Amino acid sequence: MNVTIKSPEEQDKMRTAGRLASNVLDMIGEHLQPGVSTDQLDQICHQYITEVQRAIPAPLNYRGFPKSICTSVNHVVCHGIPSDRILKNGDAINIDITVIKDGFHGDTSRMFFVGKPSVQAQRVADIAYEGMWLGIEQIAPGKRLGDIGYAVQQHVEKNRFSVVREYCGHGIGRTFHEDPQVLHYGRRGTGFELQEGMTLTVEPMVNVGKRHVKLLPDGWTVVTKDHKLSAQWEHTVLVTADGYEVLTLGAEQR
Ligand code: MF3
Ligand code: CO
Ligand code: CO
Numbered sequence: 001m002n003v004t005i006k007s008p009e010e011q012d013k014m015r016t017a018g019r020l021a022s023n024v025l026d027m028i029g030e031h032l033q034p035g036v037s038t039d040q041l042d043q044i045c046h047q048y049i050t051e052v053q054r055a056i057p058a059p060l061n062y063r064g065f066p067k068s069i070c071t072s073v074n075h076v077v078c079h080g081i082p083s084d085r086i087l088k089n090g091d092a093i094n095i096d097i098t099v100i101k102d103g104f105h106g107d108t109s110r111m112f113f114v115g116k117p118s119v120q121a122q123r124v125a126d127i128a129y130e131g132m133w134l135g136i137e138q139i140a141p142g143k144r145l146g147d148i149g150y151a152v153q154q155h156v157e158k159n160r161f162s163v164v165r166e167y168c169g170h171g172i173g174r175t176f177h178e179d180p181q182v183l184h185y186g187r188r189g190t191g192f193e194l195q196e197g198m199t200l201t202v203e204p205m206v207n208v209g210k211r212h213v214k215l216l217p218d219g220w221t222v223v224t225k226d227h228k229l230s231a232q233w234e235h236t237v238l239v240t241a242d243g244y245e246v247l248t249l250g251a252e253q254r
Contacts, residue, residue, distance in 0.1 A: 001179040003171055005197040010104065011238055014173065014199050017099060017106030018236045018247025020053050024069075024097045025110050026251045032112045034089050038071040041095065042082035045069045049099055058098035058105055058176050065220060070096035070109070074121075077205050077213050077222040077230040078167055089115035092125060094232045098176060105172050107201050108248035109234040120208055121229055124161060128206035128231040131155045131163075135184065135202045136237055139244035143194050149186025152204045156184075162211035164230070167222065169201040172236055194239050199247070203234030 006014060024045055031044055046068040049057045057068035065081070072080035072094040073087070080094075087093065096109035111125040134151040148169075156163050169182030180192045184204040207213075209228030216223060224230050238245045 001192070003179045003192070003198060004173050005195060006173060006199055006238070007197070010173070011197065013102050013104040014106070014236070014238060015247050017055075017101040017104045018108070019106070020055050020101050021097045021099045021106035021108045021236070022248040022250050023053070024048060024099065025095060025108060028095060029112065032087065032093070032114055034114055035086060037084050037086050038073070038080070038082040038093075039084055041071060042067045042069050045097065053099065053101070056100040058100050058107075062176060070094070072096070072230075072232070075224045075227045075229055077164055077207070077224060078232060079220045079222050081218060081220050087114045090118060090121075092117055092121040092229065092231065096234065103174055105174075105176050106248055107172055107176070107234060107236050109203065109232055110250070111231050111233060121231075124206055124208050124229050124231040127156055127159045127161055128204055129233050131184070131204045131206060132202050132233045132235065135204065136235060136244060136246060139194060139237055139239055141194055141196045141239060141241065144189055144191045145180060145182060145194070146186035146190035147188055148202060149183045149191070150188045152202075153185040156204070156206050162207045162209070164205035164207060164211055164213055166213055167205060169203045169234070171198065171200050173199055196239055196241050198239045199236060200239075201234055201236050203232060205230055205232045
């Protein structure tokens with residue numbers, strides 16, 4: 001495994017990239033109105049990232065991904081491709097933003113609702129959010145990746161939802177997806193040991209129904225096999241001497 005440790009200067013660049021990524025999500029919130037297409041959301045974010053932030057939208061052309069952001073609506077688990085799909089009242093959408101600034105990546109996603117969500121959409125978004133935070137709270141030097149996975153999984157399954165296994169968090173830095181893989185399930189005290197200066201993402205995907213997923217023929221869009229709802233949140237996190245620092249907090253959390 002090739003895990004990178006960031007120097008204090010590199011940590012500062014990761015802070016900047018993380019803040020920019022979360023700023024995009026802060027900006028896009030007011031645009032989530034009935035009648036907007038996911039392509040329009042992509043265009044607004046692309047313009048903001050490139051022209052206001054002077055940064056690079058990492059998904060664009062990443063392994064052939066055609067757009068600047070991921071938009072995953074309702075039963076789409078992740079990697080939804082922006083399209084002419086029009087959002088309507090009650091839709092739940094994950095918007096996943098990754099920017100590159102000064103050579104470093106910041107990666108974060110949130111759930112948004114168009115109008116009023118169903119009880120179930122609200123609930124799965126809440127459990128995914130709580131699961132992400134319980135995972136993040138495990139992070140400190142000497143803790144292991146299995147501690148993160150266990151914390152997420154036990155919360156999700158206690159609430160009778162399921163954790164997607166095929167996709168996971170990751171190390172992040174000069175490269176979008178670095179080692180190690182950060183699974184959102186696991187056993188306490190197992191797996192790779194965390195060290196000060198590592199940066200990684202925690203980004204659980206939580207399904208209302210079964211955990212199984214299917215990749216659509218476009219080669220990107222991941223959906224639940226049972227077509228029930230899915231939710232995801234993501235933060236980029238730095239391992240500090242005494243715990244963790246979340247690099248992608250939103251304006252209201254700073
Ligand atoms: N941002 C996603 C992640 O959290 C990766 C998207 S890859 C893309 O790791 F190509 F679909 F953009
Ligand atoms: Co990520
Ligand atoms: Co992401």
